[in-house]
Amino acid sequence: MLKIGGKDVNSRLFLGTALYPSPQIMLDAIRASEAEVVTVSVRREGQGGENFWKQINQLDCHWLPNTAGCHTVKEAVTTAEMARELFQTNWIKLEVIGDEYNLQPDPFRLLDATRELVKRGFEVFPYCTDDLVLCQRLLDAGCNILMPWGAPIGTGRGLSDPYALQTLRQRLPDIPMVIDAGIGLPSHATQAMEMGFDAVLLNTAVAQAEDPVNMAAAFKEGVTAGRRAYEAGAMPVRDIAKPSTPVLGTPFWQQDKGDV
Numbered sequence: 001m002l003k004i005g006g007k008d009v010n011s012r013l014f015l016g017t018a019l020y021p022s023p024q025i026m027l028d029a030i031r032a033s034e035a036e037v038v039t040v041s042v043r044r045e046g047q048g049g050e051n052f053w054k055q056i057n058q059l060d061c062h063w064l065p066n067t068a069g070c071h072t073v074k075e076a077v078t079t080a081e082m083a084r085e086l087f088q089t090n091w092i093k094l095e096v097i098g099d100e101y102n103l104q105p106d107p108f109r110l111l112d113a114t115r116e117l118v119k120r121g122f123e124v125f126p127y128c129t130d131d132l133v134l135c136q137r138l139l140d141a142g143c144n145i146l147m148p149w150g151a152p153i154g155t156g157r158g159l160s161d162p163y164a165l166q167t168l169r170q171r172l173p174d175i176p177m178v179i180d181a182g183i184g185l186p187s188h189a190t191q192a193m194e195m196g197f198d199a200v201l202l203n204t205a206v207a208q209a210e211d212p213v214n215m216a217a218a219f220k221e222g223v224t225a226g227r228r229a230y231e232a233g234a235m236p237v238r239d240i241a242k243p244s245t246p247v248l249g250t251p252f253w254q255q256d257k258g259d260v
């Protein structure tokens with residue numbers, strides 16, 4: 001069970017709702033993933049998405065509206081206010097994009113927008129880079145959760161900088177952290193969970209798979225396996241080989257005599 005944003009959730013896989021071949025496939029994929037936290041774009045909803053809302057409303061999920069496509073503090077705050085009204089939640093996945101090429105979050109505007117949204121009573125889930133100091137500032141600004149990127153949105157590259165992520169995990173051990181974006185394969189999600197992250201959020205890897213429903217199920221298993229491995233505690237990595245089969249008492253091995 002994961003406690004996040006004041007709610008208890010069973011699944012550590014959070015899923016997006018964009019880019020699916022059809023609304024029915026989206027619904028089937030979300031069900032197959034067993035995700036309980038589902039992110040939705042307010043801007044998409046704003047673009048005549050009444051049908052879309054009716055469809056996703058069939059799901060019993062916690063909605064995590066996002067500010068995808070926002071580049072300024074003003075845009076992000078306005079979008080968050082619309083989301084609160086539309087989805088009746090104070091949760092907001094805050095995206096403030098600073099660079100169009102790799103959709104990298106703008107750390108300065110993200111921080112400013114966070115301060116404003118926290119003041120207005122939002123539970124901010126900030127989509128951020130893996131920079132430790134930025135993450136510390138976001139916590140100072142009132143975030144209770146962090147969402148560092150795995151890799152740029154839609155790239156499917158997996159964890160670009162495991163060292164930076166590991167550092168974040170070690171330095172901020174008690175903060176719920178969700179790896180968001182850039183995950184391409186279930187093994188990437190497993191890796192994030194093995195490292196001790198609390199959850200992963202992804203969209204493209206499922207929506208753009210040849211068989212999104214099957215891929216959603218694969219991600220569910222990958223996340224579960226990674227979490228279980230983390231809880232089980234991995235063996236330490238060694239530089240020097242150590243036999244896993246004891247040879248004591250083996251009758252024919254006589255190293256001293258050089259016997260082969």
Ligand SMILES: CC(=O)[C@@H](O)[C@H](O)COP(=O)(O)O
Binds near residue numbers: 017039152
């Ligand atoms: C849907 C959403 O919120 C995305 O902005 C998110 O960051 C997922 O990224 P991927 O599509 O790379 O999984």
